[in-house]
Amino acid sequence: MTESRIFLSPPHMSGEEQKFIDEAFASNWIAPLGPNVDAFEREVAAAVGVEGAVALVSGTAALHLALILAGVEPGDTVFCSSLTFIGSTNPILYMNAEPVFIDSEKQTWNMSPRALEKAFDEAKKTGVLPRAVIVVHLYGQSADMKSIMEICDRYGIPVIEDAAESLGATYRGKASGTYGKFGVFSFNGNKIITTSGGGMLISDDLEALEKARFLASQAREPAEHYQHREMGYNYRLSNILAGVGRGQLGVLEERVDRRRAIFERYCRALSGMKGIEFMPEASSGRSTRWLTALLLEPGTSASRRSQIIDHMDRHNIEIRPVWKPMHRQPIFKECRSYPHESGNYVADQLFARGLCLPSGSGLTDEQQDRVISCFKDALELQ
């Protein structure tokens, strides 16, 4: 294969990152704290319009701390979107709490308010309400937060927004991730902007964020002899990586625009092909289109989907199925889940038919043409 590999969502540097890294070296702030960390936190908070932010080693770590701050205890239940990456749900297990999975709705592919209402109804009947709800904004599309917040507020349950894929998205005129008690961003290498690895916890509750900073620094009390009262973690982001993040944050809007343009171009080229449907965008705001996701024709078999993926792979193009729902994962086989309609999981249908195309903001038009023509060939395969 002579043509170079086209990845799903590779990092895309702006060229500004090195300046911040050089500053860190020049000042010898080679540590999990320092001026880049402080500035990156301020800049992210300002960019999305919240009171504060805490830079951490990963989005998963940010979710873990959010669950602690929400008061989750061993044995508690946490309601969580089923159609997501496992980084959303592993932190529930870290807490020895029990995830209960909520299905998707068709309009947003995200948490179904109807299924959530059902889960709350039953929880109320048994007298065991969840301690928190984790809502995911899949592929940059915000969930129906108005309905979801209305339900959770009625029960007084805190909402944690997993906005790992929706940094730069808007929902009803505000940034995605800023409606719940806590929001979480990820700067993993494949995300819309990256620090190679990293995450951010955001909130308007500065006291809670101070506590997060404390827990993320081994719960070290302010005493010269290293005093400890509680269990902590080593979760703070390095000053060098925060420098990468600052260089990336400056081009966030451009990155979102480019991903959206890539989506539009795929749509123009592939709409009308054999029952193909693209992930919808709700009228409530702007998606990041982190990944261009589409559905193959109804009734597509798993082997057919694999055949398409394999064909692309042979031509050195990485495409992936939509996330396998958590309620179908062996690790969660004992867990409860609530479908959108009785006996019918929307997330299962999205998984069965769903594919994600290469969507990195660095993808050139020529590379995208290669993907489009190869994908058309794959759809013609018998």
Ligand SMILES: *Cc1c(COP(=O)(O)O)cnc(C)c1O
């Ligand atoms: C990437 C991702 C995470 C995890 O973020 P990390 O920084 O890799 O820990 C969590 N949830 C979703 C939806 C993600 O896409």
